[in-house]
Amino acid sequence: MAVNLQQADASSVLEARRIHNQKLARQHDQTRATWFPLTVLGVLLALPLLQLTGNYNYLLHLVLFTASYAVMASGWNIIGGFAGYISLGHAVFFAIGGYFSGVLLARYGISSLLTAPLAGLAAAACGYLVGLITLKVRGPSFIISSIALLMIARILFDHWEFIGGANGLSLPVTDLPVQTAKLPYYYAFVLMAAFTVWATYRIKHSKFGLGLRALSKDEVKAESAGINTRFYKVLAFALSAFFVGMAGAVWGEYLTYLRPNIFLIILVSANLVLMCILGGKGTIAGPVVGAILIVAFNEIFVATLGASEINILATGFVMVLGLMFFPNGVIGTLARKGKLPRVLNWD
Amino acid sequence: MSDLLQVTNITAGYGDGPAILDGARLTVEPGKVHCIIGPNGAGKSTLLKAICGMLTIRKGDVIFKGERLNGLRPDQILRKGICFVPQERALFPKMTVRENLRMGGYVLNDAKLRDRRIDEILERFPVLRERADQHAGTMSGGQQQTLAMARTLIVKPDIVMLDEPSLGLAPKIVQEMFDIMKMMSQEGVTVLLVEQNAMMGLKNSDWGVVLDLGRTLFEGPAEAVLADPRIQELYLGGRKVA
Amino acid sequence: MTDILQILILGLALGGVIALMGSGLSLVFGVMRIVNLAHPSLIICGAYVSYWAFKLWGLDPIATLPIAALIMAAIGVLLYRLMFESQAKSARYSEMTVLLTFALAMIVEGFLGAAFTNTQRVTSPEYATDAFFIGSLFIPKGQLYAGCVSLAIIGALTLFLNYSRLGYAIRATTQNREAAELLGVNVNLISMIAFAIGIGLAGAAGSLVSFVFSFFPAKQWEWIAMLMSVVVLGGMGSVLGTVVAALLLSVIAAFVGTWVGATWSTMTFFLALFVILLIRPQGLFGEKPELA
């Protein structure tokens, strides 16, 4: 279909242009494999049946652990992935959630499984207030201010005698038998993870989510497009704090021990960031995939390398390799290359 | 071979994306002004980027003074004598105007020569002289464009490739710009420019090229391009297309 | 009165050391837009060089500073080639470096831990635990020397980056990589050199820190937050800002530590950061961002 201007007339050039454009146009697929997450959820809900055949507590523990991280990483993803504000201070909300429910449990005996949403709200309220201050700056300054937030919270919690100060607060242990002791927490985390993933999906595909993505790229442009960037990002921060706080609440009871230096360490936040980056920041499936991968790596390292500094070294290496070969995370990079399995495409 | 630069049917694209250019040709003769026109997104800027080494060429050759340039880095190509001013003004926003000019002469090893030429330029463009110590990023659109253009005058290469030099310039300055280009070509610098201000561009050129669909559709003397009714209709806004 | 003066002196002395550690970080960010989270761990690397030189041959850590800097710069070249080169072209390079250097910090920590264990080390030249006594006041020698040497290094490097041809090329490459390339800069080589300078600087700081603080691989986590807040407070990328912020905060922290309680002294750094973010988001000497 060689068009030569010497011979062709204008309309044939226009026609050729249309065909050319069609050839170059990028296609868009919006179909979703809804059955996939539902199946996964079904399997997870049925998993505890294994307990009837023996003791699979450790397996349940691993799934529960992964689910808790999936909740937190997905929550983090709202501010870090969608809005592009990398926070290394989310451990604060983890702690607020944990302590909020923990104190209620210790003093009034109300299980955190019931108070978790309240704990989430408490975390969200704090997130909202903090966000008003720290979200004024972006980029590296924000990252650092979030670390500072963590440090401040740490010092305050360390001094707060009501909640045990630096020595911590221990919570009552469940009196359930070993076989079923984990189940309440298991279901709580699995359901919370399902809810969080669903919620982030809805958020991402709302006007709000679109606005967050816009302001993550260019705040000035987003403002002039009519987006109330300040409100959006502060709300995003609060929402993400909500999920992390909720996870913290249940985690605290599961751990039975609350202590600033369990909750308020940068490693907790760093893990969230790591999971999102590795899985794919700003994607829906990314944080979940990231959580699974990181927990799995951890297990493998502990099992094969055992105890040594090599462990940290290996984690660092995995991260570097991940970043080098999947600069947009597993999900993000595969999507860019058009190789993402449809079941994982929720973006 | 009298051609200074020859581009034969090249194929090129961004990353591993589709081929944006597929069959682009170009012949550049020394000392003349060449003007490339075409609709938005045709691949004009892509062609210039491919020539100067910013994109990998998948097929075809770029031959400069009988030497193949494929696979060289932009800084190497500059040292061979091809200078490129991209469309997104390639300035250093946090450096002052003077520092930007100094970077323009980075390849010159002779600092004295470089400083002399900078002085010449500041002489010629009073806007820049007034703002010699302002950060380039805070200048107005047109001022930035002026600076980007002026910077090429420091090296005095064999070929300058300009991507829409008139963009955002006030009419008075546009005229000056084309005058400078004429003068450059008289001094023996070959000019290759892309213009959407096509009338103005072609009027001030010797040779015209039409690029559309990622290919070269037409090449000829500028007057011939201007005169062609189909080209007028399709690219010059001459008549409203149905 | 002498009490106040003494606290002031001690605050400044500590501030000098923090400034020394932070200014490298700030310089690297200002010139290369790299937030080097591995800076503290690389400082520890440099400190190990001086430590072993001191332990094995009794060499003075200040004398071994150039060696530490060179060794670290060489490592920097290697790291750049292995980890950063392939990312340098990406538009998200700056963001990527935050993550890559975070990973690097872990690798360095793991490696040092495996090689030297997490036992704390410190070099003990005479002056490290000595002071100039002036009447009832004293000025700790170690801090004083470290501060002066680092001031000289940072000053020299700032001049170099602002006025030399190489410095121009480095800044240009950071601001607009494509443009620099089009103007004839071999951007890859330049990025590598810039990176090596940054890492070398950490090495140099390490030599000085080796006799002021005791260190071990995992110590980096304690430093990073403090250094970062100093850098942000001073204004990202402003070396002068970093130095001023470090001195100022350390003095305040010294007073807080003495009069309010030592547990609160570290809080000063982070609280100050928040206050600054409230009233002046760009930091003391930073450039105003768009859309205030």
Next chain:
Amino acid sequence: AETIRIGASLPITGGLSVSGEKHKRGYELCNKLINEAGGILGKQVELIVSDNRSDPATAINQYERFINVDKVDAVYGTFSSRLTFPVGNVLSKYNMVHPVPSGGALRIYAQGYKNLFYFQVNAAEYTGKDVIGLLKEIKDPADAPKTVAVVHADDFFANAIATGLLGQKVIDPANDKEIADLAPGYFKEAGIEVVMEEKWPEEGFNDWLNLANSIKRSGAEMIVGLTASAEEAVQLMRALKTVGASAKLVYLSQGAQTEFIEGVGNDAADGVVIHTTWHKDVPFKSTLAGKPFDNADFVKAFEAEYGVEPDEDSAIPFAVCQGIEQAMVGAGSTDNAKMGEWLHARTKEQPVQTVLGDFSWDDLGLPVEKSHIMTQWQDGKLTFVYPTGQFEGIVPFRYPKSGF
């Protein structure tokens, strides 16, 4: 099973790694010796050590893994109070015998866990008793320190010691229940005035010179430094030296390691007193694999294995391992309930014998009637100066300290 499996999760990396690594050596050496002597109950012992990175969640995770996946027969405790606290909870849920090498805070034992056995001297809160005991050794009572400056890290263990010294209450914040009231405190009891009390944060503290300066200005005759790590002890001592502090006595809770003397220097370290549970020269008698195995044997074996002298951090886990071995043999099985019963049945006459001396426990799991060993740096060597009259090899207490 053909082998007996024992699991231990230790902080091999992270903030507590120095001690964690040494604990690992203690456990490993002990099990190696047991296996060479034919194992326990005729079975070889397989030790599984995991790194918990000083992180409580990981520690819990790993003990669950030991119990559920690795199906271990017994566990060894982990290092530090902050890890032991949550681990105690898990192990108690699974009814495992929990031998604690480190975790001296009283609150851990007030939780009501069964089968908790502490393998050190006493709860941290009671450490001060032996400090005062040492002060009684000063020849001229008129010369004894009359004022003291107590500085400590805001750390579980350091806080606990300080609580005892200063006579505060131990409260469970969960329900404001009083666990113990230590008033008036050892110093007040001994008539020593506390002229300064200060704590520094657990992490990120740098302002040592200022702290040292405050100590100096307080003019205290005795300095008590309760640190969270040996590193802090070095920092504190170097700062005291720099500011030219002068006190008659310096007592630290940590600083018995070689790194201490290397960082501080012989002169400044001279005369510094440190409490410990173990010292290489103390002639404790114990058994291993049914045969006599004294402290000196331990030191020799350790040096042969690792080429360095052991310290407290390896001796304690070694003792833990001995205790579990004796419990298995005593109970005749690896049934944890039976082992627990056997351990609880120990008395002063029929103790568990370890390289840390004899152990028998009260109901809470705290050892009965043991005292700390007070060591002192003298001419670059760590000697032991207290308790007097119990063992051979004791060196006279040097007082006052000759300056920095």
Next chain:
Amino acid sequence: MLEVKNLCKHYGGIRAVDGASFKVEKGSITALIGPNGAGKTTAFNCISRTVVPTSGEVWLDGERIDNLRPHKITAKGLSRTFQISRNLADMTVLENVIVQARCRGFADLFRPAVSAEERDKAMSILDFLGITRIAYEDGHNLSYGQKKLMDLAALLMADPKIILLDEPAGGVNPTLLEEIVGHIRALNAKGLTVLIVEHNMDLIMRLSHRVVVMAHGRVICDGTPDVVRRDPHVLEAYLGGVLEEEAA
């Protein structure tokens, strides 16, 4: 409709806008021209408040807007384009366009990002501008002209009352430009007010009802196109005798 009173924006010693005052009548197409660095873009920035003016007032429909946040101003029906296109990377062109549709605070959490009507409308605008093929392309991977067109499309999406165009023709192919001009005229006929900065004199003369000329941060001339093109100051400072040449 839009009134700027004594607007000033100083950067240190540089007076980018220095006491400019002008009015844009409702329903008119007003052009703002002037030499490079005259302060046109800065004036735009002050009106839409992407920069904070040093002093002066901006009134929109009898309401003072120079102390509102930018998104509020947009909500009042004033939209703008940027001279140097600011597009959103990692978002498709379609999303880039739709993001301009109205924001409603909390309720946004529960509205779909891209509704069917919005998609259809956006696609028809893209189609008109001839850039449908890049609808799902990353907003960053566009040619210069395509970015300008995308900006324009976004503006048309928002249904504003007044639009501020900063050099919309720069880098756009003349043939396409003809169509855009026609479209703007049609919108104007339906009541849209337009303020346009452009260096393409031909376009300005054909399109605008009134022309405001700025130089050195001040308004030096204000009137119909015909008046302006004959003003000697304008000729000297800006046009450089181009028009006479064309006339000749």
